Amino acid sequence: MKTGGIVSVILLVIVLVVQVSGEFVTCPKRGSKCFLKQLKCPSQCPLTSPTDPNAKVCFLDCNSPVCSPECKNRKPNCSGRGAACLDPRFIGADGIVFYFHGRSNEHFSLVSDLNLHINARFIGLRPDGRTRDFTWIQALGILFDNHKFSLEASKAEKWDVEVDHLNFSYNGNELAIPEGYPSVWKSANNEIKVERISSKNSVIITLPEVAEISVSVVPITKQDDRIHKYNIPSDNCFAHLEVQFRFLGLSSKVEGVLGRTYQPDFQNPAKPGVAMPVVGGENKYRTTSLLDTKCESCVFSPSHKEDSLVMDYGTMDCTGGSSGGNGIVCRK
Numbered sequence: 001m002k003t004g005g006i007v008s009v010i011l012l013v014i015v016l017v018v019q020v021s022g023e024f025v026t027c028p029k030r031g032s033k034c035f036l037k038q039l040k041c042p043s044q045c046p047l048t049s050p051t052d053p054n055a056k057v058c059f060l061d062c063n064s065p066v067c068s069p070e071c072k073n074r075k076p077n078c079s080g081r082g083a084a085c086l087d088p089r090f091i092g093a094d095g096i097v098f099y100f101h102g103r104s105n106e107h108f109s110l111v112s113d114l115n116l117h118i119n120a121r122f123i124g125l126r127p128d129g130r131t132r133d134f135t136w137i138q139a140l141g142i143l144f145d146n147h148k149f150s151l152e153a154s155k156a157e158k159w160d161v162e163v164d165h166l167n168f169s170y171n172g173n174e175l176a177i178p179e180g181y182p183s184v185w186k187s188a189n190n191e192i193k194v195e196r197i198s199s200k201n202s203v204i205i206t207l208p209e210v211a212e213i214s215v216s217v218v219p220i221t222k223q224d225d226r227i228h229k230y231n232i233p234s235d236n237c238f239a240h241l242e243v244q245f246r247f248l249g250l251s252s253k254v255e256g257v258l259g260r261t262y263q264p265d266f267q268n269p270a271k272p273g274v275a276m277p278v279v280g281g282e283n284k285y286r287t288t289s290l291l292d293t294k295c296e297s298c299v300f301s302p303s304h305k306e307d308s309l310v311m312d313y314g315t316m317d318c319t320g321g322s323s324g325g326n327g328i329v330c331r332k
């Protein structure tokens with residue numbers, strides 16, 4: 001009993017010291033610039049797994065040539081790079097905002113790379129007299145290696161913050177991830193981790209060294225409806241997803257509505273200075289279902305992933321526009 005008591009006091013002291021002075025992080029991967037360096041988390045985000053769901057998290061990108069821990073939000077930042085929010089408004093790797101409307105009840109590939117493929121299902125409506133659908137992202141289908149993961153916003157008549165609207169599946173089986181915080185699910189060999197970041201309606205999906213995807217389910221509010229004249233019916237609040245992607249290991253062949261903006265020589269067709277630049281590509285990126293990987297421009301081919309040149313765009317500062325590290329490409 002006595003030793004137990006002393007051990008817990010020591011552990012408590014260690015926890016307190018870490019909370020005050022910040023945790024250290026490192027990269028276990030050989031070839032990373034940060035390999036086994038002990039780096040201290042910034043004081044604004046001293047911990048890698050804070051107990052406060054709203055606290056920023058300390059994070060180290062092992063592929064980045066800038067070997068420096070950073071703070072990040074866990075909830076999607078709809079103004080940040082890699083965001084897909086609203087009726088869907090994307091922000092590419094180059095920071096340029098663009099809209100891709102697709103069509104309601106169809107599926108489009110947001111990212112198609114050698115070993116990562118992400119489709120979105122669009123829901124929406126077309127009020128009388130309009131020439132196109134208003135659309136939102138209702139579900140994501142994520143494929144990597146030979147695994148399939150899906151996440152869907154369940155349909156709701158009226159939005160109730162007390163109700164969770166997330167449905168998950170992994171390799172064809174429905175997945176129950178208990179409500180609450182913290183609540184974490186991992187696949188058998190840690191290929192994928194799903195972590196709730198609030199007790200309901202928000203998660204981070206981690207594919208180690210490949211991607212991190214923050215997702216929240218939100219409704220169309222009365223105010224959005226009024227401002228944008230969506231004409232939302234009274235029996236459907238069009239619960240949909242707000243998403244922010246962070247990619248850690250894309251190849252230079254990456255395709256997809258959002259993915260192509262990560263190609264090293266991508267020229268964004270969205271014109272800077274245009275208020276709502278809309279980009280097309282419906283026919284290049286349409287897939288037949290949420291977990292289908294075929295489309296005109298899709299490149300998913302998990303058996304060839306070793307050919308890929310891993311790039312990094314992370315959140316690093318690429319001032320100087322030069323490249324560094326092992327085949328790491330930096331964008332100006």
Ligand SMILES: *[C@@H]1O[C@H](CO)[C@@H](O)[C@H](O)[C@H]1NC(C)=O
Nearest residue numbers: 072073076077078079080081
């Ligand atoms: C979201 O991202 C934008 C653009 O990078 C940034 O200016 C803003 O501070 C971020 N918001 C939060 C809450 O971090």
Ligand SMILES: *[C@@H]1O[C@H](CO)[C@@H](O)[C@H](O)[C@H]1NC(C)=O
Nearest residue numbers: 152153154155166167168174
């Ligand atoms: C979500 O899962 C519940 C059961 O867990 C099921 O009843 C419901 O139909 C599912 N909704 C969607 C949109 O898949």
